Amino acid sequence: MKMPFSNDTFDAVFAIEATCHAPDDGEVELDNGLPDIRSVGQYSPLPWYLPLDTTQFSLSSVRTTAFGRFITRNMVKALEFVRLAPEGSQRVQAFLEKAAEALVEGGREGIFTPMFFLVARKPRSIEVCARHFFY
Structure with a gap:
């Protein structure tokens, strides 16, 4: 470089x-x-970490808001208590929540950015039509 x-x-x-x-x-x-x-900035003016930021409220991603995380945390606790979730589920949930907080902080500080990998699949109807056309 x-x-x-x-x-x-x-x-x-x-x-x-x-x-x-x-x-x-x-x-x-x-x-x-x-x-x-292309860089992430060329696609969206919004920070990449916004969906993980608990200081933001979004109806489309309510599960990642502070309220959504509170509900998730208590649901995991209840499911583990009644043994519908395996032992250790609360620890994993807490670990993932802490990781999300660290990602947001790293994004705010400008010391971490994600790399995106996208997989796209054409609709089956187009695939069938294309196969029919070429055979």
Whole structure:
């Protein structure tokens, strides 16, 4: 990436989920074989961590609000108590909630950004039609 360091500055460098910070998108595309790469900021003006932020309220993602997490926390506790959820479910729920809080803080501080992987599937009716057309 033509970084401002001499070649012998580091013994090794490890980067994961960091291409959105690259100064030259074109070089990332070329080196990684990624056609038409775009940063998250080019898709949405909203911060990526907004759905995890408990200070925000959204009817579309009420489960991630402070109220939604309160309900989830108590539902998991009740389900584990009556043994409909396995032992340890509360610990996992607490761990995931703490991870979400850390992700939001990392996003606010600008020290963490996610990498997205999208899978798309064409509707079956188009697939059947295409098969019929080409056979």
